[in-house]
Amino acid sequence: MTKLTIVAFDGTRHELDVEDGTTVMENAIRNSVPGIEAECGGACACATCHVYVDEAWAAQVGAPEAMEEDMLDFAYDVRPTSRLSCQIKMSEALDGLVVHVPERQA
Numbered sequence: 001m002t003k004l005t006i007v008a009f010d011g012t013r014h015e016l017d018v019e020d021g022t023t024v025m026e027n028a029i030r031n032s033v034p035g036i037e038a039e040c041g042g043a044c045a046c047a048t049c050h051v052y053v054d055e056a057w058a059a060q061v062g063a064p065e066a067m068e069e070d071m072l073d074f075a076y077d078v079r080p081t082s083r084l085s086c087q088i089k090m091s092e093a094l095d096g097l098v099v100h101v102p103e104r105q106a
């Protein structure tokens with residue numbers, strides 16, 4: 001099992017054991033983490049699954065692909081570490097990943 005921590009906007013830490021191959025968004029929804037809406041169900045077409053990757057993990061997670069980057073234009077308060085959580089797939093390399101939920105979605 002791989003560890004994933006999703007920090008809600010109010011500071012609550014949701015520490016999850018997740019399966020490799022699942023996305024950060026899927027795990028947020030499955031565990032009812034507040035602030036992740038994921039209206040399009042993971043198709044990279046809504047930008048309501050926006051998260052900030054923790055600074056310590058930014059390089060490991062990497063930059064968004066072109067399509068995700070375009071969708072991020074619709075997200076609220078985009079920062080250098082912004083990603084769409086449906087596009088971050090968990091793997092052993094991301095064991096311990098921490099992401100933060102923004103104040104609100106688009």
Ligand code: FES
Pocket residue numbers: 025037038039040041042043044045046047048049071084085086087
């Ligand atoms: S769930 Fe719609 S872009 Fe991620």
